[in-house]
Amino acid sequence: MQPTSSMNEEFLKKWQMGLQIFRPSIDNTSVHERKKAIKLSADVAMASLRKGTTCWSRALIEKTATEDNFLVRQMLSGIKAESLINKKLPKKIVCHRKIVRRSKKILRRKSKSASEEAAAKAKRLVKRRTQGLRNVVPGGELMSNDVLLLQETLDYIVSLQTQVNVMRSIVDAAEAEIER
Amino acid sequence: MATFSYFQNYPHSLLDSLLFPTPHSSINLTGFIDQNHLHPLPNSSLVEDISFNPFLDEHNVDRTENSGLKKQANTTKTATTGSSSCDHGPSAITTTGKNRGRKARNVSNSKEGVEGRKSKKQKRGSKEEPPKDYIHVRARRGQATDSHSLAERVRREKISERMRTLQNLVPGCDKVTGKALMLDEIINYVQTLQTQVEFLSMKLTSISPVVYDFGSDLDGLILRSEMGSPEVGTSFTNTMPTTTSIFPSLLDKSIVPTHAQVQVDLISSHLHGGNKIYVNLGS
Numbered sequence: 446m447q448p449t450s451s452m453n454e455e456f457l458k459k460w461q462m463g464l465q466i467f468r469p470s471i472d473n474t475s476v477h478e479r480k481k482a483i484k485l486s487a488d489v490a491m492a493s494l495r496k497g498t499t500c501w502s503r504a505l506i507e508k509t510a511t512e513d514n515f516l517v518r519q520m521l522s523g524i525k526a527e528s529l530i531n532k533k534l535p536k537k538i539v540c541h542r543k544i545v546r547r548s549k550k551i552l553r554r555k556s557k558s559a560s561e562e563a564a565a566k567a568k569r570l571v572k573r574r575t576q577g578l579r580n581v582v583p584g585g586e587l588m589s590n591d592v593l594l595l596q597e598t599l600d601y602i603v604s605l606q607t608q609v610n611v612m613r614s615i616v617d618a619a620e621a622e623i624e625r
Numbered sequence: 626m627a628t629f630s631y632f633q634n635y636p637h638s639l640l641d642s643l644l645f646p647t648p649h650s651s652i653n654l655t656g657f658i659d660q661n662h663l664h665p666l667p668n669s670s671l672v673e674d675i676s677f678n679p680f681l682d683e684h685n686v687d688r689t690e691n692s693g694l695k696k697q698a699n700t701t702k703t704a705t706t707g708s709s710s711c712d713h714g715p716s717a718i719t720t721t722g723k724n725r726g727r728k729a730r731n732v733s734n735s736k737e738g739v740e741g742r743k744s745k746k747q748k749r750g751s752k753e754e755p756p757k758d759y760i761h762v763r764a765r766r767g768q769a770t771d772s773h774s775l776a777e778r779v780r781r782e783k784i785s786e787r788m789r790t791l792q793n794l795v796p797g798c799d800k801v802t803g804k805a806l807m808l809d810e811i812i813n814y815v816q817t818l819q820t821q822v823e824f825l826s827m828k829l830t831s832i833s834p835v836v837y838d839f840g841s842d843l844d845g846l847i848l849r850s851e852m853g854s855p856e857v858g859t860s861f862t863n864t865m866p867t868t869t870s871i872f873p874s875l876l877d878k879s880i881v882p883t884h885a886q887v888q889v890d891l892i893s894s895h896l897h898g899g900n901k902i903y904v905n906l907g908s
Contacts, residue, residue: 606818
């Protein structure tokens with residue numbers, strides 16, 4: 446599934462709406478503030494495209510709400526804002542590393558055959574990678590099973606692609622404009 | 626002749642039908658003897674086959690898979706593929722049956738999970754599958770039938786299916802095989818995209834001196850970048866109503882959206898206006 450032009454347009458509209466919120470407050474002159482404004486509004490716009498159906502969008506909105514609650518509330522028109530912000534996300538999966546390591550050591554002593562070890566090693570690699578993926582995708586730690594994680598990654602990648610495409614086209618147009 | 630060859634391909638089916646008596650198998654027995662009964666049979670088993678079609682590749686590759694049934698949320702995919710493939714004649718079944726080499730599917734009779742969570746598809750002549758609550762998974766010959774392995778298999782199939790779609794999405798992942806490497810690529814790609822977003826947002830702030838005016842520039846810029854310049858004028862009319870509503874303060878003058886030149890003037894004026902504000906604040 447590739448990002449469609451309609452998705453681009455929707456994202457752009459929402460992003461503009463978010464940027465409008467900063468219009469009255471002109472005292473944000475620092476570069477960081479402005480950059481934060483742009484990025485956060487883009488993130489929320491991207492997440493709101495999914496309208497709360499996916500886990501990553503909810504987690505992303507939650508994350509930006511901690512940084513700029515006002516913006517999030519303004520951007521998500523009324524109804525959704527409350528439900529999305531106050532929504533209780535599933536518990537984070539916490540692993541106590543020491544305990545896990547000790548149990549793994551004990552397990553390792555038992556299986557000795559070569560093919561089993563290879564399979565176990567492959568499994569370990571895959572597990573490490575999935576953990577890495579959980580760290581990258583917003584809300585990844587909250588997803589309990591791998592199938593859901595992969596599905597969310599898919600959706601997240603498509604949304605990121607739209608975001609990057611739109612931003613890049615604007616930058617290019619602005620640069621071409623300045624060159625005139 | 627047909628019956629004889631049929632019997633030869635699946636000699637074990639008779640025994641199986643005897644060992645695992647099901648209403649399905651009783652009809653199978655007659656099917657062997659009487660050629661006329663062959664036709665209804667392939668239809669029913671065709672649907673069973675087709676239910677596996679989405680996962681066909683993994684079945685042939687992964688030997689260690691076990692079989693069974695599991696109660697799950699229905700994916701309408703199996704339903705749609707089943708209904709679409711039902712339309713193919715029964716002639717398709719023998720060829721597909723033979724093609725599945727080592728995984729010789731017992732067309733007429735397959736082992737079913739002993740657990741009570743299964744249900745058979747009664748497909749005689751019906752073209753459409755009624756949507757059900759759970760996926761019907763048939764066990765294959767030579768595979769374990771306890772529910773755990775069944776659940777495992779379905780889960781694994783789902784994961785590999787998702788991985789395949791991800792493979793199409795992430796550029797440069799066609800040659801990579803195996804879960805670990807694929808996941809590596811995916812993680813890298815997501816991180817790249819995220820850093821790109823950061824970089825582009827930084828660039829945007831540096832390009833437009835005041836970001837808030839830049840919001841109004843967005844419309845003009847986007848239109849110019851997306852469409853060719855001769856079309857700019859017409860497309861501008863479409864977005865004009867929204868922009869005027871959002872940026873009433875800026876767009877005082879009425880715009881004649883027929884010439885690209887007018888638009889360029891507008892944008893440049895905004896930019897200059899932005900610069901002016903910036904200078905005032907700085908001083």
